[in-house]
Amino acid sequence: MSQVDYKEAGVDITKADAFVERIKKLVPTTFNDQVLQGIGGFAAVYKLNDQKYLASCTDGVGTKLKIGQHLDKHHGIGIDLVAMCVNDLLCVGARPLFFLDYMAFGKLDTRISEELIAGMVDGCRQSGMALIGGETAEMPGIYKDGEYDLAGFSVGELTPSEMFKEEAMSEGDVLIGLASSGFHSNGYSLLRKLVKDSETELLEQLLIPTQIYVETFMHLRQKFQSSILAAAHMTGGGIHNIPRMSENFDYTITSWPSVEEMAPVFKPMLQRMDLSQEELFRTFNMGVGLTVLVKKAHAEAVMTELKGKNIKAWMLGHITRGSGQIEMTDWKL
Structure with a gap:
């Protein structure tokens, strides 16, 4: 197993986040x-x-x-x-x-x-x-x-x-995760260090294209309208994209799909890593490509709709008033 993390592989997410914060002062002058x-x-x-x-x-x-x-x-x-x-x-x-x-x-x-x-x-x-x-x-x-x-x-x-608005969000609204097709297009500076050039079959799995969610998401918005409150594309930074919905709420993650439920490429790749759960979730989408925030009263109906269309999805947790923090309750992959 490899103990190389994303930073050691050449990508410093913390530095990238700091860069965005710095240019936030400059760019708005335009x-x-x-x-x-x-x-x-x-x-x-x-x-x-x-x-x-x-x-x-x-x-x-x-x-x-x-x-x-x-x-x-x-x-x-x-x-x-x-x-x-x-x-x-x-x-x-x-x-x-x-x-x-x-x-x-x-x-x-x-x-x-x-x-x-x-x-x-x-x-x-x-x-x-x-x-x-x-x-x-x-x-x-x-x-x-x-x-x-x-x-x-x-x-x-x-x-x-x-346009999604923070005012429409309320405590108890539910986070629903739509399955990813694989690692999508993030974390590859690390992933490539774990696979030999001769492992063609595994490399082909890593090349599976990023899932496009337009048809599914637009259907949900048309059917459930104002009950679809926000969304987060799970790209670089992994689970830490979710608080981009609003920094005035906290996000409690009460469950997550198991490795067996994720796209097949995850299992062999995760077996090659010796990273903490925190580091894995900060680097990869971990099986969820798009997280959708749904009004609590309609969360079950949204799940039923997705299941009826054979779209793999999971209830991940809920939101409470806060400051943009993620709490992962006592569960492990």
């Missing part, structure tokens, strides 16, 4: 009165007029790219790029509209680039978004031949009543 939600949220929200807001966000795929490059499989990476952006849009209550991409190569390989674009098209179709443009750069000296990096940018729309 804001005008139309900016309703800016840096630090899952997506920014901009007021077009009294009836319509725009939401926008940007993201990448991280070092999961290296596995795709090693296996020479790139379609799923294109899906990942879309998923990492569009799932963030959902967390402010927006409906996805369109997507743009940026691809940078050491030397352009048209086969690989077409495979990446085909994956993005697949992801956009799943999300109901138009892929309306992008940029492709060749950067010899920055990337080696066969290497590339990606960035995605997505925009959605919402009305004022569709």
